[in-house]
Amino acid sequence: MVSTAALVAGVLGGACALATAAYVAPSVQRHRSHRGVSSIPLSEYLSFEARVRWQSLLLWLSGVSKELEVLPDADTLTPNVIRILGQNPSRMTLRGTNTYLVGGGAKRILIDASDGNAAYMKHLMQVCELARVQEITDVLLTHGHYDHMGGILRVKEKFPNVRVWKYLPPNGGDRTLRVSNAECELLGIKHLEDGTEFPVSTGANGSDTPTMSTAPFVLRAVYTPGHYNDHMCFFLDDTATKSERALFSGDCILGAGSCVFDSLKELMTSLKLLQKHAPRVIYPGHGPVVTDAQAKIHEYISHREQRENQVLEVLRKASDALSTVEIVNCIYKKLPFALQLAARKAVDKHLLKLRLENRVVVQTHATWFQAPTYRIAA
DSSP, X not given: OOOHHHHHHHHHHHHHHHHHHHHHHHHHHHHHHOTTTTTSOHHHHHHHHHHHHHHHHHHHHTOOOTTSOOOOSEEEEETTEEEEEOSOOBTTTXXXXXXXXXXXSSEEEEEOOTTOOHHHHHXXXXXXXXXXXXXEEEEEOSOOOHXXXXXXXXXXXXXXXXXXXXXXXXXXXXXXXXXXHHHHHHTTEEEOOTTOEEEEOOOGGGOSSOOTTTOSEEEEEEEOOSSOTTOEEEEEEETTTOOXXXXXXXXXXXXXXXXXXXXXXXXXXXXXXXXXHOOSEEEESBSSOBSOHHHHHHHHHHHHHHHHHHHHHHHHHOXXXXXXXXXXXXXXXXXXXXXXXXXXXXXXXXXXXXXXXXSEEEEEOOOSSOOOEEEEOO
């Protein structure tokens, strides 16, 4: 007689098999039928797509704040910049990832690609049709998180000749990448050097293939680690006046709230670098357009300095060493669970910076059952 446990296991196994088949079969068919992705090894294609879908599900489950400003699905910000919302709202992505179609002719450049969900691709293709865009020549990725680069397969399927660019840290960098350099190469992603410039077509004079000497605008890549060690920002420069009109900030600067960062020291250096470039407007990776760029950058720098001072003040007032969770509970009040995790990570990065500067020391080191505690250095 079959036991209940065996029966349940059989049902679950069958359900998993059906779900896997339902996912794999269409993906294999897309891989075979689209020239833009058929050169990617099938195993890498399926693995990348599965990870993107899983990460997107986790973000979706976190929910989204109703207090955030509602953004349109697509919005023409200037004659040469159209924002297409990524349709992937969550606590971490706000109303969704902002992607930007840059240029004014039949050939344009796309900055970031969301996670490639069906709703996003529908809006992207509708915008291309309405704007008479025949080809996306290049996708410039601000960094390798799935909510920004996950859509590259779908874009490649629609535009087989598109080139995809991302900064690939030498030897993978000093921290683990979400998508390794080796994987990026398998996916057909090209290495984006700091300072690389892309001529931007405006469609004027019937030219859709401008050169660096004839293009009225240029997109210039600027390496800005901090959010992560593969992060790039892009400046849209007016080649006639050499003035930097706009900054596409990725996740270095958001339109609402503060960014998550992997290295506070690198983030502060990047923010000060962007401050020196003096952009007029910021098109962020998430949230609304920032019309006063200098004020926002100053706000970000001041916010991090203020948060650092708060961490130090909490430790000074404490009668004993404190853990990260205890510090977070003193600084932040009534945060949703999903944001508590982000706050803990942020405080951990502050503590790391302060330790490197010998301003804070570890009192007790982490064990299996206890988190590390910190105190002010003597």
